[in-house]
Amino acid sequence: MDVRETPLSVDETLATVRRPGAGGLAVFVGVVRDESAGRVVTKLEYSAYASMAKKEMERIADEIEREIEGARVAAMHRVGMLEVGDAAVICAASAPHRAEAFQACRLLIDRIKERVPVWKREIGPDGIEWVGWEDARCTPDHHDHKGHHH
């Protein structure tokens, strides 16, 4: 489990779950795409509470390995400025058979997206916007008081 600023590697992630008893390997790669909710996106800036993110990813991995017999999982998440097509997250799972490998990989990415403290800002022609938190949207009133601008 890792959070890093450098490009992610599918091979490296897979290598950590490979073992002789695992006949199935599943991989998920989450990639920056060029639009979000109808807005054009040119870049995404990811940030993390890195020390907690690693621990939370490890807690998730322990849960899944307990829940699914014979499964091993690993993931890495990238932070920093990413462009369209860059891998933001890689999840890998191994298990004796394919059903458990797919299931473990799916649980891993779902729980990472739900619980791991990573955030992103979309950068596009319409401006910069934090993803996922409506309450953060600035109000005109807020601008008047704080004197900042976007």
Added chain:
Amino acid sequence: MTLTVLYFAAVRDLVGVSEERLEFGGGTISDFAAFIAEKHEPLKGRLASVRFARNESFATNDERLEDGDTIALIPPVAGG
């Protein structure tokens, strides 16, 4: 008690700092949420979907804080 308080992402933008040491009278995570919303006016009314981490683990609302804790405000996460 003295706490280290961490702010991330949109919460950091609202508060204006990434980290600070604060004196807190004691209590639960819920009490701390009320305290921090008073301390930083832009957080008022915006904490409904913010979670709190205590020493790098998600904390429940009734968890009691201890001197020296590191408390992080975790706005909705958006990894992947």
